[in-house]
Amino acid sequence: MLIPRWFAPFAIALAAACSTGSDDKAVQPAALFDAAAAVPQGQPIEAVLTDAPHVPPPIDRKTPAKVVVKLEVIEKVMEISEGVEYTFWTYGGGVPGKFIRVRQGDTVEFHLQNRADSKMPHNIDLHAVTGPGGGATSSFTAPGHESQFTFKALNAGLYVYHCATAPVGMHVANGMYGLILVEPPEGLPKVDREFYVMQGDFYTVGKYREKGLQPFDMQKAIEENATYVVFNGAEGALVGDKAITAKKGERIRVYMGNGGPNLVSSFHVIGEIFDRVYTEGGTRFQENVQTTLVPAGGSAIVEFVAEVPGTMILVDHSIFRAFNKGALGMLKIEGDDSKDLYSGKEVDSVYISDKALSSAPISAAAAGLKSGKLSKAEQVEAGKVLYAGNCATCHQADGKGLPGIFPPLAGSDYLMADKRRSIEIALNGLSGKVVVNGKDYNSVMPPMSQLNDDEVANILSYVRDSWGNRGDAVSPAEVAAARASTPRPPGAAE
Amino acid sequence: MRSGRAAALLAAGLLLAIVPSVASTGAAAGGPAMARVEGGRLPLFYPPPGGAAEVAVPPFLLDVRPVTQGEFLAFVTRRPEWRRGRVPALFADRNYLGRWAGPTDLGAGTRATQPVTQVSWFAARAYCEERGGRLPTEAEWEYAARANEVRPDAGADPERVRMLLEWYSRPTPKDLPDVGSGRPDVHGVHDLHGLVWEWVLDFNSTMAAGDSREAGDAERTRFCGAGALTAADARDYASFMRFAFRASLVAAATTPNLGFRCAADAE
Numbered sequence: 001m002l003i004p005r006w007f008a009p010f011a012i013a014l015a016a017a018c019s020t021g022s023d024d025k026a027v028q029p030a031a032l033f034d035a036a037a038a039v040p041q042g043q044p045i046e047a048v049l050t051d052a053p054h055v056p057p058p059i060d061r062k063t064p065a066k067v068v069v070k071l072e073v074i075e076k077v078m079e080i081s082e083g084v085e086y087t088f089w090t091y092g093g094g095v096p097g098k099f100i101r102v103r104q105g106d107t108v109e110f111h112l113q114n115r116a117d118s119k120m121p122h123n124i125d126l127h128a129v130t131g132p133g134g135g136a137t138s139s140f141t142a143p144g145h146e147s148q149f150t151f152k153a154l155n156a157g158l159y160v161y162h163c164a165t166a167p168v169g170m171h172v173a174n175g176m177y178g179l180i181l182v183e184p185p186e187g188l189p190k191v192d193r194e195f196y197v198m199q200g201d202f203y204t205v206g207k208y209r210e211k212g213l214q215p216f217d218m219q220k221a222i223e224e225n226a227t228y229v230v231f232n233g234a235e236g237a238l239v240g241d242k243a244i245t246a247k248k249g250e251r252i253r254v255y256m257g258n259g260g261p262n263l264v265s266s267f268h269v270i271g272e273i274f275d276r277v278y279t280e281g282g283t284r285f286q287e288n289v290q291t292t293l294v295p296a297g298g299s300a301i302v303e304f305v306a307e308v309p310g311t312m313i314l315v316d317h318s319i320f321r322a323f324n325k326g327a328l329g330m331l332k333i334e335g336d337d338s339k340d341l342y343s344g345k346e347v348d349s350v351y352i353s354d355k356a357l358s359s360a361p362i363s364a365a366a367a368g369l370k371s372g373k374l375s376k377a378e379q380v381e382a383g384k385v386l387y388a389g390n391c392a393t394c395h396q397a398d399g400k401g402l403p404g405i406f407p408p409l410a411g412s413d414y415l416m417a418d419k420r421r422s423i424e425i426a427l428n429g430l431s432g433k434v435v436v437n438g439k440d441y442n443s444v445m446p447p448m449s450q451l452n453d454d455e456v457a458n459i460l461s462y463v464r465d466s467w468g469n470r471g472d473a474v475s476p477a478e479v480a481a482a483r484a485s486t487p488r489p490p491g492a493a494e
Numbered sequence: 495m496r497s498g499r500a501a502a503l504l505a506a507g508l509l510l511a512i513v514p515s516v517a518s519t520g521a522a523a524g525g526p527a528m529a530r531v532e533g534g535r536l537p538l539f540y541p542p543p544g545g546a547a548e549v550a551v552p553p554f555l556l557d558v559r560p561v562t563q564g565e566f567l568a569f570v571t572r573r574p575e576w577r578r579g580r581v582p583a584l585f586a587d588r589n590y591l592g593r594w595a596g597p598t599d600l601g602a603g604t605r606a607t608q609p610v611t612q613v614s615w616f617a618a619r620a621y622c623e624e625r626g627g628r629l630p631t632e633a634e635w636e637y638a639a640r641a642n643e644v645r646p647d648a649g650a651d652p653e654r655v656r657m658l659l660e661w662y663s664r665p666t667p668k669d670l671p672d673v674g675s676g677r678p679d680v681h682g683v684h685d686l687h688g689l690v691w692e693w694v695l696d697f698n699s700t701m702a703a704g705d706s707r708e709a710g711d712a713e714r715t716r717f718c719g720a721g722a723l724t725a726a727d728a729r730d731y732a733s734f735m736r737f738a739f740r741a742s743l744v745a746a747a748t749t750p751n752l753g754f755r756c757a758a759d760a761e
Contacts, residue, residue, distance in 0.1 A: 140742050167731045
């Protein structure tokens with residue numbers, strides 16, 4: 001129990017570095033550390049506490065210390081979703097509560113302060129505490145009072161703390177939880193970014209996103225029928241401007257907790273694989289994990305390298321919670337594209353089962369483009385297929401359009417008069433009056449935003465070579481040039 | 495001496511224009527009017543192991559509303575030993591009457607018609623004793639608090655539990671409403687819920703008497719899951735919260751949302 005096996009790999013790496021040439025057998029296990037016998041050194045230290053998603057800095061002390069933690073209980077109304085308010089009970093003014101970071105063997109002097117305007121008494125049960133109630137009995141505090149107790153951090157790990165005042169479910173359901181990290185004596189392996197994310201489920205009388213101040217719904221809580229399942233206390237707490245961010249290539253560690261009160265989290269980051277997961281916040285890690293289970297009243301530490309830029313989505317993969325209850329967050333990775341690791345969309349070919357057209361010509365044209373030997377014939381063949389899927393509904397399979405509504409492409413003077421203009425119309429759409437072959441048309445064509453450059457080129461090459469039209473091919477480069485130099489209508493593809 | 499005190503009490507009573515029109519009965523004089531609450535059986539929220547699940551509550555008299563700031567000001571004016579700064583720390587913590595501008599001055603931020611708060615159990619008891627009454631027992635208070643506007647026992651009404659939870663969930667407002675603003679219950683009593691917490695005579699008896707075998711560790715059974723083990727009704731969240739609140743107190747404690755009202759034996 002007192003052996004810090006958390007970072008055995010780290011210790012091995014260090015040992016290896018320090019004993020060049022030695023073989024693995026020479027590596028000693030990490031020294032036994034008797035946390036119970038640790039004696040605080042030096043002056044007491046006031047703990048740095050942070051609000052999610054921030055994490056206090058790593059501990060670089062090499063000796064045990066007396067650490068003073070002052071945590072204030074504040075009952076306050078905050079938004080749980082846009083326009084939806086809820087009376088939260090908080091440790092420190094936010095949900096989840098302040099992140100606490102100590103070192104194994106530290107003596108922690110804990111002060112729980114309950115604000116005078118609190119309606120309720122509160123206490124704290126830290127899962128990192130070895131002792132009755134995890135501190136709950138010693139920290140039971142009336143409004144306008146403060147309690148103090150002291151414990152020794154005997155076990156390393158990432159632990160949940162929460163209120164344990166009856167009715168405990170309601171105190172937890174109102175947001176009274178947070179995380180305390182007990183670092184092993186040798187510290188944690190260095191990473192570039194650390195984040196604090198905690199999931200919780202909420203129960204309101206009003207439906208999901210019903211506006212106004214929403215009271216707690218005891219019946220829904222007992223039935224475990226959550227109205228909201230969110231990260232960091234509110235829908236959208238990690239979205240948009242509030243997303244957590246990192247740079248490409250950085251090693252990221254997320255301290256993931258689940259306050260519950262009821263639901264177990266299937267924590268997943270869309271677009272990432274966890275290199276390591278210290279399951280349940282303990283000492284051993286699993287590698288290459290897609291989704292990790294975080295129990296209510298439990299935690300996990302996940303680590304990964306942000307190899308590919310983009311926005312990664314944090315979800316509870318019990319996926320209705322993500323789409324209909326708020327369990328969504330964002331991690332934005334900034335940096336240059338890593339095309340070798342992830343290409344982005346390479347081919348968007350039309351799949352038209354009812355027209356039974358083979359998409360083989362599209363693939364052939366894509367291959368031709370990639371090899372630099374794209375022929376007009378390939379483009380026309382691919383364009384024929386793409387035309388059927390994207391254009392034929394209006395302009396008709398024979399290119400004749402519909403009189404008075406959709407102008408003809410077959411034998412069209414307007415089309416063939418200006419190649420560049422035809423490209424721009426495909427890219428940007430066209431609305432208003434035009435005269436084609438002497439007839440007026442006043443209609444709207446939407447921008448073909450779903451098509452990429454080579455697809456537009458292939459379609460136009462086909463159109464310019466069919467139904468009596470005689471024109472040269474349109475190259476993807478010409479389309480790219482037109483795309484780059486024309487203003488983009490809202491919603492058009494970039 | 496005794497007649498002088500009675501006169502002062504009368505004067506204090508006249509200061510308050512909002513005394514509800516309930517027949518004043520029995521022992522108490524001055525302060526709020528008292529209503530007679532017919533006794534009955536009270537189901538115990540924390541029945542003692544192997545003991546009775548309910549207790550008999552004899553008829554009693556209960557103030558129809560909490561004691562006000564104005565009434566308590568009159569009390570400390572008459573009784574200097576209960577003034578802020580004079581009362582021993584043993585009998586009241588340092589926030590005692592801390593809202594007031596001075597030891598005998600409510601100040602601009604406090605109305606005489608608001609419920610008095612930031613009073614210790616000792617001070618509340620002394621006030622009631624001066625009136626010839628006492629604090630209600632926990633059983634009396636809980637019994638009376640089960641009433642609604644039409645019947646004496648509405649304790650199990652889910653809609654009522656929901657309303658109580660809403661009030662319990664909200665932080666205490668900076669400016670408390672006046673006493674007596676809510677509708678009276680079937681006993682003619684106001685404000686047992688929805689205004690302030692209230693002292694009872696034996697506020698800590700439930701914890702202390704939980705089980706003599708766990709002497710010194712009794713509160714443990716009230717926390718977390720264990721709280722549900724020993725309670726008669728694990729769905730009665732409002733009761734959990736009241737008992738938890740009382741259990742968090744010591745007799746010298748004062749908080750901004752804790753007041754009191756007096757009771758007396760029925761003749």
